[in-house]
Amino acid sequence: xxxxxxxxxxxxxxxxxxxxxVQALREYHRLSREEFGRLVGYSKHTVASVELGRRMPDVGxxxxxxxVLGNTGVLRKAxxxxxxxxxxxxxxxxxxxxxxxxxxLYTYECRMIPGLLxxxxxxxxxxxxxxxxxxxxxxxxxxxxxxxxxxxLHERPNTAFSFILEEHLFLRRTGGIEVTRGLxxxxxxxxxxxxxxxxxxxxxxxxxxxxxxPIRLLExxxxxxxxxxxxxxxxxxISDPKVVSVLQARYARMRSQALTMQDSVSLLxxxxxxx
Numbered sequence: 001x002x003x004x005x006x007x008x009x010x011x012x013x014x015x016x017x018x019x020x021x022v023q024a025l026r027e028y029h030r031l032s033r034e035e036f037g038r039l040v041g042y043s044k045h046t047v048a049s050v051e052l053g054r055r056m057p058d059v060g061x062x063x064x065x066x067x068v069l070g071n072t073g074v075l076r077k078a079x080x081x082x083x084x085x086x087x088x089x090x091x092x093x094x095x096x097x098x099x100x101x102x103x104x105l106y107t108y109e110c111r112m113i114p115g116l117l118x119x120x121x122x123x124x125x126x127x128x129x130x131x132x133x134x135x136x137x138x139x140x141x142x143x144x145x146x147x148x149x150x151x152x153l154h155e156r157p158n159t160a161f162s163f164i165l166e167e168h169l170f171l172r173r174t175g176g177i178e179v180t181r182g183l184x185x186x187x188x189x190x191x192x193x194x195x196x197x198x199x200x201x202x203x204x205x206x207x208x209x210x211x212x213x214p215i216r217l218l219e220x221x222x223x224x225x226x227x228x229x230x231x232x233x234x235x236x237x238i239s240d241p242k243v244v245s246v247l248q249a250r251y252a253r254m255r256s257q258a259l260t261m262q263d264s265v266s267l268l269x270x271x272x273x274x275x
Contacts, residue, residue: 003092003115003146003230016053018078023051025069040064055148056082056093058100088145092235095216095228099152104219106251108164108210110201112174115146116153117163117198119186125175153196161196164210164251164258167203170271177275184272191265199258200267209253217247 026036026047033051034044041064049055057065057079066075088096099105107114113122120143127139134142153161165187173180191198201208216228227238227247238244259267 003088003096003149013053014081015056018057018075018082019051019053021074021078022047022057022065022069025065025074026051029069031068036065036068039068056097058097060101092230094237095218095235096149098218098220098226099149101221102159102218103221104160104162104217105152106162106215106217108215108251108254109169110166110210110214111169113165113169113183113187114163116150116161117165117187117190118146118150119179119182120147121179122175122183125179153190153193157195159195161193162255163196163198164201164254165198166201167267170268171203173275181272181275184268184275188265188268188272191261191268197261198264199255199261200264201254201258202267205257207257209250209257212250215247215251215254217244217251 026033031039032044033047037044037047040047040061042061046055046061050057050061062075062079066073069075105116107116112126118126123143123146124139127134127142152159170180170184187198190196201210214230216230217225218228219225225241225244225248227244229236229238238247258264
């Protein structure tokens, strides 16, 4: 499943352990969650979620907490043990972590709607055909992980999100007509965000720079670009500048080949009306 499917029993033991370390250090410094949150730049609710092992801390949280709580290196070491995150496959976790601090995120998808744009019913439709079959608990974790990642679109208004989606992803009607209607409605809502650009690659397109497969690119706050490729039960984080440069060039070409944002919205609305 795109963005990493649940392929193994997931445990949050390492997340709970990390959270317990944060809580112990915070209490040692006599800080409430609200006070600590102000110092690290996160809400008290996020602090609580991390301490209770419900949320994977991003790099920014770890570094800020390390500075506030003594800069001993304990939290950085503990963060290295965060190997499991419910709802995300092992090969996808590093990319998901990089997403949380990226200043630019580009996604071209030709197989299915990317996780950042999926709806709950769409996720459940995809999960219904997974092999080996997923348990109810795994499906719940899958959707919870998607929902958590999707907060980036709203919580990071200064991050630029670009999506190029093949028209056939909507024409396939994965999950049925009602699921597709809800999916198109959701994607149309995302197009209204100032930090999100969604373009549709038309079904009939004589020139296409992305025929070799999906492309994911991101730029870190340090202005370093990385790429990610995902296949059957595997994923690869790419940092080689030469490879990343090639993918950037292909993505840039596709932006000129796909429909404009305005035309993409018009097409989505027509498809919605035809359902």
